[in-house]
Amino acid sequence: MPDAFDDKLTAARAASLALATATTDLKNTALEAIAAALEAGSNEIIAANEVDLENGRQNGLSEALRDRLRLTPERIVALAGAVREIVVLADPVGQSIRGSKLPNGVRIDQVRVPFGVVGVIYEARPNVTVDIAALALKSGNAAVLRGGSAAESTNRVLASLIQDALASAGLPPAAVQTVDEFGREGGTRLMRARGAVDVLIPRGSAGLIQAVVTESQVPVIETGDGVVHIFLDASANEDWAVDIVHDAKVQRPSVCNAVETLLVHEAAAERLLPAVLGRLRASGVTVHGDEATLAIVADGVPATEEDWSTEYMSLDLSVRVVASLDEAMEHIRRYSTHHTESIITNDLANAERFLNEVDSAVVMVNASTRFTDGGEFGFGAEVGISTQKLHARGPMGLPELTSTKWTVRGSGQSRG
């Protein structure tokens, strides 16, 4: 017997059919209505958020997690602004990717279509609720959201405001639904809903993502963590090395494209490390160095085996001296999460080898790893950064939230 959970997925499927044929104008009207509803509902959202924050305090939620959970009038205005930014993005649905006329006169075209129903499993960050709802809507997908339990009250109000806005624009409210009321079971059932959910996107900690990718029977887009490397080659320009490593570590250490491990060619270690690490230390970075590093720059802590596979997301950096480009690439092969790696070099052959042989979503020469970002890549908005090889790899924009179909137009042709 279908239960309340199944009913939600059935409603999502029905809504997805309406969304798939909705015009861009209609979807944009709905996005504008959502932005306005968030602003008009600011007091209601904040009241619900206060309940979640108070529960968080009582349950010992850390101040950092409570800060991610917290919504303020300013943050709600920013959320509404982010929704309006999606209005101006190109609608991927209906875009032709390729097409041709076959010798027998049959015309074939590959066109972008929505996935249908997208499931999202994430943590207690209410901004994700709004972001993903808006991105899914613009790409013609119904969204079924399982947010963190710690944000349940906030998400309930956000979903309700979004649903009212959808209805006011003439779209089915079930296009955006939460399944938070089912608790952990909500996430588990999303992972088993093959056929009812077309794609599942986990967003959050490495642990959450690993659990989903190994347990899900629904195809998953993995937006992974980043153990990101920069390799200073023997010929690296000192100014570039200093600036890029500082930017990649310090500009925003808590994000996945921040560098976590610095590899240095032994022929350049004495020339580069004092300036590179000096600049970092001035910004409060703790160096976890191997023996060779600490022989050159004394004030660090010894790196442990664990350091090489740690995504610090903080002002910490592991540093290792290597004998060659090959040793650097071997280290990356072993410890990288295949997100982003960059080489700083003036050697053309080494640059090309690094670009060709390092198997990561984004490989760079002489640029900061912080450029791995949908906004920086010109996508306008970012769905996440995929670290898997199927479907999408690297920063994902709206087109990555679509599938394709082939249309075939004949005039009575048979094959036999």
Added chain:
Amino acid sequence: MPDAFDDKLTAARAASLALATATTDLKNTALEAIAAALEAGSNEIIAANEVDLENGRQNGLSEALRDRLRLTPERIVALAGAVREIVVLADPVGQSIRGSKLPNGVRIDQVRVPFGVVGVIYEARPNVTVDIAALALKSGNAAVLRGGSAAESTNRVLASLIQDALASAGLPPAAVQTVDEFGREGGTRLMRARGAVDVLIPRGSAGLIQAVVTESQVPVIETGDGVVHIFLDASANEDWAVDIVHDAKVQRPSVCNAVETLLVHEAAAERLLPAVLGRLRASGVTVHGDEATLAIVADGVPATEEDWSTEYMSLDLSVRVVASLDEAMEHIRRYSTHHTESIITNDLANAERFLNEVDSAVVMVNASTRFTDGGEFGFGAEVGISTQKLHARGPMGLPELTSTKWTVRGSGQSRG
């Protein structure tokens, strides 16, 4: 402790690194060597195949399955020919998909790269062993093959010949390996080898594919079965209806793009069904009709609920009269495997609604469903027909056996 299975995956990964940077010329040389080795090894292959066939006879393998298992001198020549056809196909590796220069002067390019290690789980069809090895090689991927146990001797000889050919061309033999010696465990471990195997492709029966898609922790490309529909709209041209339905059912009934269910608009049933079904009956097709169909064309059998979701792969066709385009699309939504559906109509609005609203990999107007085929689409070779929405949908060619990476070339740029 790594065991013999892990060792094979480690060797596959090492081989994939060599393949990823192999030139097209080198890969083509290896393909030519494989084709020559198959022809030169014909006697050896047939002797091993005789062992498998004899075991099959003793184990009660059906004649149909033994025919799929059987290799003859002619079939081996055809297999070698198929390998040579892949030589002339464009190499997808290195193709640029898109690129741009960012405002700050950083250049970004999205280029095709091999997946790395591709796992394939299939049944006792030795031709798949050769096909997939050649397709994987051309697309720069190492292949780890788990074929049906009934073909184990044949596959062992085929893999050995292929490995010798790879070595003679200067490529690592571990680029193509079988794990048949591990029995069922070989398939199970491939499904759990997340990180070591990049993509898993099951090929074969619906049961095999379902088992892999629900159990695998490695991302899967689902090449699915086809419960394929044709809808004869009220305005359908009679000649087109007769020819297309006959072609789609009779030309090759055992394949996934053959039609299994015919839906007919009630306003056209009396006009079209006698001719359409008469032509089919003359070719030996059994009609499984609903009540309205059997009222018009008497010599069929009553359709059961099960018929609507059955992929016959034989000279059987289920037929149902519907009241409207909407009822036809509702039937398709309920029973289709989302492979291919076609409408025969002269009504422009209905044609566009069908193309837009039917959620299948390939949707057609006035053409035979048999056109859903990599060869017909001009891909040159076909890896399979994907019925999932992630990564590839519909006929897959060599580019669908690749992932992408972003290359970023800067001159010292930072973001902050």
